[in-house]
Amino acid sequence: MEIIMSILSGILFTTGIYNLLQKQLLRIIIGTALISHGAHLFILTMGKLKRGAPPILEYDISQYTDPLPQALILTSIVISFGVTSLLLVLAYRVSKRNETDNMDLLRGNENE
Structure with a gap:
């Protein structure tokens, strides 16, 4: 699953950079939005896509998820x-x- 998310993040970065190099302002803005979405997926992938319980301490749960990537992504959004x-x-x-x-x-124009 991490490989699929990494490929999708790379595709978002690629299309974002392509749109940043265009001449229309709206495409440049779409490019910045795509790059930010690619960064969100990249942060989520770097935090490992683990499934587990919420980070609330209980006795019978042994695997917890890390809330830090979600908090960083929420702030970034x-x-x-x-x-x-x-x-x-x-x-x-x-x-x-x-x-x-x-x-x-x-x-x-420089001549004007």
Whole structure:
């Protein structure tokens, strides 16, 4: 199962980087979201996909799950949601003001 999750994480990183290299602002934002989702899966995979009881001490349970990867992923999801919403608002403002979302046209011309 870890191998499948690692491959899926790699695919998300690959498509995220591909989208980051595009010229449209919306694709760049989608690329950052895909990279953050790939990081979430990578953190979950590094924490080992074990099944067990919740980390509450009881006498008859011998195998517990580690809550740290889930806590890190939850924090990362909240941060990536904030970053994605900020990028969407900035992209909306830039496209309304400049009437384009193409990065080459947003750079301007050095001769002007």
